[in-house]
Amino acid sequence: MVCGVTSESRKPWWLLPNLLSLDAPLVAVVWLCLFARTWGVSYHPVHGYVLLGLGVWVLYVADRLLDATLHGDSPRCKARHYFHHKHARTFVGAAIFAAITALVTMLMLSPMAIFSYLIVEGLLVAVFFAFATFMAPAVNDIPYAKNIVAGVAFAFGTALVAHVYLYDRGIRDLLLSREFHAFAVLCILNISAIDLWEHASRNPDPEVQATDELSLTLPLALLAGASLFFALQAEQHNSRPFFYAVLTGAALLHVLNRMRSRFSLEALRVLADLALVAPALVFFSFPSA
Numbered sequence: 001m002v003c004g005v006t007s008e009s010r011k012p013w014w015l016l017p018n019l020l021s022l023d024a025p026l027v028a029v030v031w032l033c034l035f036a037r038t039w040g041v042s043y044h045p046v047h048g049y050v051l052l053g054l055g056v057w058v059l060y061v062a063d064r065l066l067d068a069t070l071h072g073d074s075p076r077c078k079a080r081h082y083f084h085h086k087h088a089r090t091f092v093g094a095a096i097f098a099a100i101t102a103l104v105t106m107l108m109l110s111p112m113a114i115f116s117y118l119i120v121e122g123l124l125v126a127v128f129f130a131f132a133t134f135m136a137p138a139v140n141d142i143p144y145a146k147n148i149v150a151g152v153a154f155a156f157g158t159a160l161v162a163h164v165y166l167y168d169r170g171i172r173d174l175l176l177s178r179e180f181h182a183f184a185v186l187c188i189l190n191i192s193a194i195d196l197w198e199h200a201s202r203n204p205d206p207e208v209q210a211t212d213e214l215s216l217t218l219p220l221a222l223l224a225g226a227s228l229f230f231a232l233q234a235e236q237h238n239s240r241p242f243f244y245a246v247l248t249g250a251a252l253l254h255v256l257n258r259m260r261s262r263f264s265l266e267a268l269r270v271l272a273d274l275a276l277v278a279p280a281l282v283f284f285s286f287p288s289a
Contacts, residue, residue, distance in 0.1 A: 011079065015266055019083045021060040023273040025053040028158045030280050031183060035162040037283075038179055038242040044165055047109045052161045054102040056154075059125065061095045066132055079266060110164070117160040117171055124153035142195045142215075151188030155180060178230050179239065182246045185223050189216065190272055193253055197260050197268050216257050224250040241286040245279035252278060 017023045029049050036044045061084065068085035084091055106114065131146040156174070163174045174180055193216055200212040224247050231243035252275035260268055 011083075014270055015079070018266075018270055018273070019080050021057055021064060021080070021084070023270070024060050024154070025056045027273060027276045028056045028154065029053050030277050031158050032161050034242055034245060034280060034283050035159050035179065035183075036165075038239050039162060039166060040238065041162050041165045044162065045109065047105050048161045048165075051102050051105050051110065052158065054098045054105075055157065058095045058099045058102065061091050063129070063132060065091060066129070070133065111167075113167070114160070114164045117164055117174075120171060121153065121157050121160060124149060124156060128153055142192065142199060144192065147191045147195065148188055150191055151186075152184050154187045155184035159183065179242050182223070182227055182230065182243060185219070186246050186249050186276070189219055189223065189250070189253060190276055192216065193257065193272055194269055197257075198265055200260075201265060213257060217254060220250045220254045220257070223247075224254075241283045244286075245283040248279040248282045249276050 011019060017026065029052060032049060032052055035041075064081050064084040065088060068081040068088075128146065128149045131143070131149060135146070159174060159177075159180050163169065163177075166173075196212045196216050200209045203209065227243040227247040227250065231240045231247070234240045234243065253272065256263075256268060256271055256275060263271065
């Protein structure tokens, strides 16, 4: 199937990171730095950031190519899917090269402990692609289950590249950490925000639009409150900037949610990614960060 977006008009420059699937790797690399600083990782090599960036990029390219192939006639198929479908050969070749590079880097330079983390990450990714392949929701449904798995997988994959260098801790410690929980919820809400905004744009019913707005506003408020509580309760001062960063991300998504009528859906998608990058400025404004 060919993706339903057929416009050949030149896309604005600010949309290129989304079209090239570079937005998610940027978010992952930024938050990896925040995790490493928060947890006091004394040794965190540059190749860890390269490995994470390449891995996230490969998975996002695979997801968009899969969506364009399986659901090309669906209204869910957007400009990024059309772009990937149009340049499929280039993306497949680049993704194979990136995957091989990431694999070689991991085998040669990463600690052996990373493989136990990758078992969990692999299971999450497998469940996500199972949802994407076999359980495509109706156009008017929000794929909450898929979004939850995607958010948890993204957060776990980002955090593990920092946590694996804490040699006195294990997977259980990561899964129980408040930082991981807070970031995972932020990722889930970021992904769900896009679906809710697209759903509201397709439905002119004011009640449906109000319900979609509340469906995002309420969990964002709960996340903001929990982040503030965790920040004030934190025994170690160096963990507070992390929760303030999560709080900032939730606040920015709330602002976008209230102002969404002023932007196109493509612009909202880019701004939602920026809402997850901008909190780094808050994080690094603290002396201990």
